[in-house]
């Protein structure tokens with residue numbers, strides 16, 4: 067619901083603490099030599115610096131974008147805007163009503179401008195940065211008179227270790243001030259922080275808690291991240307608030323000193339899928355209800371699990387709400403669709419989590435792949451996984467490791483394309499103390515040695531430079547590694563799984579990949595189907611939505627499902643997961659994901675990919691800082707309230723023009739083709755890093771192009 071406009075006015079007269087807060091900031095502004103009558107001239111970063119700042123803060127924006135969009139829906143048509151800045155106060159992105167964006171631009175409230183106190187004096191962004199606290203600056207409280215037509219509510223955003231990431235701000239005309247805005251901004255900042263935390267620690271045990279059980283799963287819940295040994299690794303702000311501790315204080319504690327329990331006891335409690343939350347007490351006697359989550363793959367689930375839904379809730383170890391019954395389709399594939407298989411050897415005849423079983427969601431091509439893998443499991447046969455980006459190559463490698471008899475040893479993944487060429491050798495083989503300038507003093511063991519006893523996953527193996535291919539081959543054949551700068555070799559016992567989206571045979575013909583290494587890696591080649599070739603799109607969607615919103619997993623409306631089925635998914639399951647992650651947040655509280663919950667970038671992409679659709683009156687105009695969307699088909703333009711029959715798409719328009727980002731990707735692809743897929747050569751020709759090439763060719767979530 068949009069914010070109601072209030073009668074002109076402002077916040078209640080300054081309460082003493084707020085008054086002191088504002089006065090302190092005015093004193094700082096004066097001490098900085100700023101003048102109240104100064105005109106806020108434009109002094110933006112040059113375009114490339116802004117792009118650099120955006121690139122540096124890409125992750126922040128990825129997490130903030132869906133939240134900003136949600137927030138924008140609340141403030142649309144209220145003469146206001148939403149601003150995201152980095153930790154230095156530079157505006158990275160702004161969205162808002164066109165007319166207000168134009169007014170804000172006149173006082174330099176626009177991307178590329180810096181709003182730290184030293185640049186603009188007292189203002190919500192700069193003062194929130196300085197005070198590291200949510201800040202409201204209204205009308206004449208701004209230091210510079212030119213800004214006194216604004217009312218600004220800003221909240222800092224922190225990572226789970228307490229580092230400042232940036233500021234989220236809602237600014238509007240001061241006559242439209244509404245007391246709820248600050249609350250909305252604070253909650254939105256918390257949402258971004260919680261996303262960040264889940265993303266950082268998605269394979270760790272996470273405890274979700276609150277003193278009232280009904281608040282678990284809401285933005286008010288505290289989240290603690292716990293290491294297998296019981297150390298507290300991170301926490302969200304609600305956790306610190308509830309526990310009354312700083313991040314540093316919390317990190318010095320352990321789960322047992324805080325709550326008098328251990329990870330093993332937590333796992334034990336949540337062994338049963340429908341276990342109620344635990345009740346845990348601080349040493350002070352304050353009591354909390356706690357539920358726990360962790361994401362697969364991380365440990366075997368033992369004993370007594372009964373059938374649950376097809377989603378297997380991806381490692382949820384606690385869920386106070388009952389889940390839906392298993393759909394027949396998945397049950398028909400045999401075993402427990404959540405990935406559990408009977409295993410008498412484990413846990414006294416209990417059930418064991420199977421990574422490969424987890425991947426069976428009904429696609430016959432994948433089924434064949436899994437059958438093949440099962441036949442060679444633990445036979446010392448190297449696997450080579452082929453498939454487009456995002457098809458699940460790493461997930462399959464992890465599943466193989468998980469189900470193998472090496473599962474208790476490390477799984478080490480190395481992405482050969484994302485490590486700078488000059489560092490790959492040291493990264494893989496390690497180095498001795500003082501082996502080269504810039505190396506860590508003590509030396510490093512190298513990934514092959516780290517994987518000893520376990521599995522080494524060499525992702526993007528086609529991007530390994532030729533000289534290193536020879537070295538890798540030698541290490542694999544001799545089963546030993548000699549670190550850089552050392553004369554001693556170290557014996558290693560590793561299972562190797564390679565993966566690539568390239569055609570290695572073509573590379574061999576072009577002499578950019580060694581034939582002998584190819585045969586050494588290719589004991590069994592497995593091709594993962596692209597998402598568009600798979601028949602289990604719906605099952606994968608259900609699984610991802612369940613993982614995103616375990617308490618109330620939404621479903622796709624028939625329109626969206628129809629679109630998804632027709633789309634080509636160039637980024638495969640990674641792209642699907644990103645789209646659904648955003649949609650799950652956007653559709654919070656609703657049963658269906660509709661087109662209104664999808665990002666405009668994605669809708670534009672779909673439109674281009676499906677090949678031109680009937681233009682419609684179009685959605686509400688997009689804020690200036692987002693690229694203008696292509697017109698949407700009628701079914702997408704109005705908010706869907708309930709599912710309706712699938713839409714028939716009429717081909718009426720030529721495909722939309724390429725975006726700048728697409729043109730860039732095309733150029734990278736063309737260059738790569740011209741140099742036979744050699745990333746190093748392409749990066750030299752294009753003047754960009756190997757890393758950038760790699761990143762751009764992966765499907766990136768909507769954000770900075």
Ligand SMILES: Nc1ncnc2c1ncn2[C@@H]1O[C@H](COP(=O)(O)OP(=O)(O)OP(=O)(O)O)[C@@H](O)[C@H]1O
Pocket residue numbers: 425453454455456457458459460461462525567606609610639640643764
């Ligand atoms: N069957 C699946 N169910 C749910 N999520 C999946 C499935 N397969 C892959 N994913 C998710 O899709 C994303 C991409 O998977 P993964 O990294 O394994 O792909 P990849 O082929 O190795 O990609 P790249 O070639 O770019 O390295 C991950 O977030 C992964 O968890």
